[in-house]
Amino acid sequence: MRVALAISSFVALIIHGIVFYDQFFHQWEDHQTAYFEQARGLATKDAERAALEGRRPRIEQIIVTQFGEARVDRCTTCHIAIDDPRFKAHAEPLRTHPNSEALGDTFVNGRWERRHKFSDFGCTVCHDGQGRGLETFYAHGEDHFWPEPLLGYTTQETWRAEFKPKLLGKEFMQANCAQCHTEENFKSTPLVSRGRQLFFEKNCYGCHRIEGMSTGTLGPDLTEVGKKFKLDYLWESIVEPRANSAVSSMPKFNLSDEDVKSLVVFLKSRRGMNFAETSLERYRARIRESKVEPATQPTTEVAGVSAAARGERLINERACAACHKIGDRDGGIAPDLSFEGLLRDESWLMDHFRDPRSRVPDSIMPAFGFSDSEFLSMTQYLKSLTTPPPTATPAEAYKNLCARCHGEKGDGHGLIALYLDPYPRDLTKVAFMNSKPEERFIMSIKEGVPGTSMPAWGKVLNDAQIRDLLNYIWQTFVREPRRELKARNVPAHNPVAMSGESVARGERIYLQRCTGCHGRKADGKGPNSLDILPRPRNLRNRDFINSVSDRRLFDAIMYGVQGTAMPPWIDYGLSQNDVGDLVNYLRSLNQTN
Amino acid sequence: MSMTKKAIHKPTAAEDELTTRRRFLTWLSGVGLVGSAIISIFSNLIFIKPRATYGEPNRFPIGRPEEFPPGTRISIDDKRVCIVREGNRLAAISTTCTHLGCIVAASETGFACPCHGSRFDQDGNVTGGPAPKPLPWYQVNLAPNGELEVDKDTEVPPGTYITV
Ligand code: FES
Helix, strand or coil: CHHHHHHHHHHHHHHHHHHHHHHHCCHHHHHHHHHHHHHHHHCCCHHHHHHHCCCCCCCCCEEECCCCCCEEECHHHCCCCCCCHHHCCCCCCCCCCCCCHHHCCEEECCEEECCCCHHHHCCHHHHCCCCCCCCHHHHCCCCCCCCCCCCCCCCCCCCCCCCHHHHCCHHHHHHHHCCCCCCCCCCCCHHHHHHHHHHHHCCHHHHCEECCCEECCCCCCCCCHHHHCCHHHHHHHHHCHHHCCCCCCCCCCCCCHHHHHHHHHHHHCCCCCCCCCCHHHHHHHHHHHCCCCCCCCCCCCCCCCCHHHHHHHHHHHCCHHHCCEECCEECCCCCECCCHHHHCCHHHHHHHHHCHHHCCCCCCCCCCCCCHHHHHHHHHHHHCCCCCCCCCCHHHHHHHHHHHHHCCCCCCCCCCHHHCCCCCCCCCCHHHHCCCCHHHHHHHHHHCCCCCCCCCHHHCCCHHHHHHHHHHHHHHHHCCCCCCCCCCCCCCCCCCCCCHHHHHHHHHHHHHHCHHHHCCCCCCCCCCHHHCCCCCCCCCCHHHHHHCCHHHHHHHHHHCCCCCCCCCHHHHCCCHHHHHHHHHHHHHHCCCC | CHHHHHHCCCCCHHHHHHHHHHHHHHHHHHHHHHHHHHHHHHHHHHHHCCCCCCCCCCEEEEECHHHCCCCCEEEECCCCEEEEEECCEEEEEECECCCCCCECEECCCEEECCCCCCEEECCCCEEECCCCCCCCEEEEEECCCCCEEEEEEEEECCCCCEEC
16 A cells, blocks of 8 residues: 555656656757857857847747737747857857848848748748747647648658658749749749649630639639648649549649649649738739630741641640640540541541530530630641551451450450540440441441541441441450341331420320439430430430431330330330330420530 | 553564554655646646747847848837837837837937827937837847847846847
């Protein structure tokens, strides 16, 4: 009993002692004591000596009120010699902050005059870090939960190890210079300028929005990206777009480390607020933004260069190959353009450039706001690409023309299939392949499927080759002899006349039977659509619907589409007249006005 | 035999050891408890005064001596000090009235308080009104970067100037 009491009270004493020591003896006190001692030794004037007289360690604190929320900066508690020119050669933390013209400092009468005085700016405005922290780990923001670690000097404990060395260096601080110095080519922030240039050069702006700069909607809005993410996340998102979302459609740009760094610094500088602007100026800028054309990089005209050559340069400069395949460059996201001149005509290309969704309604390609003359040049260049890939054998033809979308195994999971809507057909689905007449496959190959990415291969292959290709598909993927088609009772033309009443009846049936998959808007995005592959048709894909005959619509609705989730509706009590109403309703949705 | 032995009790070596042990344990508990108590009292005493508050810092730079040419008498209102320079001597006088804390304004004769009419001479001594004490003078330092620094935590006797 006595032993226990003795031991526990002694332990209590020790714990008390440790807590006391921990709370009241600090490393910063040692730094300050060391500073006072050395400064006393360095003092030459009485005034200097007097200033040190009676100074005892204490928490130094600068309160900065000018930049957003008031900041409390206690950095000078350790970095106490920061403004003492005599400590230039000392080791951190007792080192003078360097002076330089790049920082805006001026050299007058033999001494440096600071442009950014610590009493006004503090430290964290430029450096980031946690101003209130009094221990290195917290003050420098190494703590994983602190959103803004010291820029370019500290990386956090949990940051990806392989990126760490790349994230160090004072150049990263340019991101914070750009909080106030927003001029486009401010000479002290070359990386921000370079990053901005890359943002346009690599077409990032086509997908991403940055307030006042670009209006892309495909990718995340980057207006405040610098506030939300740390350096390593930005770096990772650029070099490995799939790191955070497995289905990200952002291309891998394979940039040099230097370029990635510029982009990271540029993005880090996007914090959605700009200390140099008042909120009124921001408001005005937003109003202006809604009026201006999307920003494009001016391309200098070179005299004597043909339109096609200029187009080729534009296509290279704008990193089209980051998504598309052109020759031996392949972004692995969008269709092969290597022989586009054979597949598409000028008006298709121009329409598609101006607004990709005018030709492929569910295309994810952004509408880049280039000038018409630039589009024309690019069209001319694509039109000049008329060398077909080798298609001597059907296997070769399949590999070169079909596999990119339909996949090596014919299962519809080609390299770029993920980005296509509608999804490429699964050619191994026997039920589907056997439910359609051979002629229909021939037509789809030959003429393409309007409103989708399937081009008209009849411009590359002759009829015999198309037949051979279809046979090859049958032998390789379907692997079953063709079955006889059962005769179906399908009218060639809609027997129900188009009328307001018929459309209204059709709509009622549509709402009851079809919305689950095809959606209320008939855009193919109904609540069930997520679980179904191939996805339900977008019934507002005008080009597609208008290219499909009444017979085919009746066939699909009444007898279903084998190998998909579309059931035969005659089994569920729809009469031919009901289907006629439905067809009228669908046609009415897609009428060109 | 054994009775007599018990009557005159002579501590054996083992018993001796027990007593020392007891003493030691008592001593240990005592030191532990009293020590803890003392440390707690100290901690609490130190804790009472905050180490840092979020108010404006009391030591602040005001600029280079050249910015205050000889003859200057200028009030920095948001910092509540008046910088006085005569020749190459310089000082900082508080402009917070010692009555109820209004900001006094520099006047012909020194300082005047707008609230209840206290008057002070050039050196901050009370010449009239309810103010009970003269205006304090603060220490001015020449910081290593060549700027002047006023330290409102340190009062100096009136008439203390630094040479710049
Ligand atoms: S506060 Fe100055 S006179 Fe009362």
